[in-house]
Amino acid sequence: MSFPPEEVRDRLSSAVLADVLDRLGHRQSALPSTVRPLNPAWKIFGRAATLRAVAVRVEPSHPYAVEMECIDALQPGDMLIAATDGDRGSALWGELLSTSARARGAVGVVLDGLTRDAARILAMDFPVFAAGFSPLDSKGRLDCVEHGRPIRFGECVVCPGDWVFGDIDGVVVIPNEVCETALVRALEKVSGENRVRDELEQGRSLREVFAEHGIL
Helix, strand or coil: CCCCHHHHHHHCCHHHHHHHHHHCCCCCCECCCCCEECCCCCCEEEEEEEEEEEECCCCCCCCCHHHHHHHHCCCCCEEEEEECCCCCCCEEECHHHHHHHHHCCCCEEEECCEECCHHHHHHHCCCEEECEECCCECCCCEEEEEECCCEEECCEEECCCCEEEEECCEEEEECHHHHHHHHHHHHHHHHHHHHHHHHHHCCCCHHHHHHHHCCC
């Protein structure tokens, strides 16, 4: 990818990227709306590193094995995307995992399940997007079964190496094969929206501005 990740993160938004991906035919780009940032100010952008967990009823013989393998394999710029099929029985994520992921160079974590140690994660300012909170440990309740493979996350399929952008509005997945095109068009759309905003602030008719620019 030729765009500096920091520029993408700072200049774009999930809404702009979702609009662009709609036009590129990727209409299931958004992860479930239940996935929220612990801190509404956080914005994230990075490469997807995938992890899948399933609900279990007994403690596995080697708890956390696949989870630890996944985190130890993280590379700088990675975004860990963990799917639990929306399990709400325990917290897959927590402070110590955040500490290790950050030390490996990960830029954030997105999971469709729960996290714990929220206060400490907020204090360390490591972006975690989750569906809620629980004090319960995942051991004997969830077990990670694979990483580095495509995973289904709500209506969206996330593949390793896809690009993931998140902010207060939600999380959007940009398939790697359309990333350059999507980012070019998204930056163009931001420039267009800035022009439209300026004209609306000057009192021009919304209908006239939309007819001229096609942006709303």
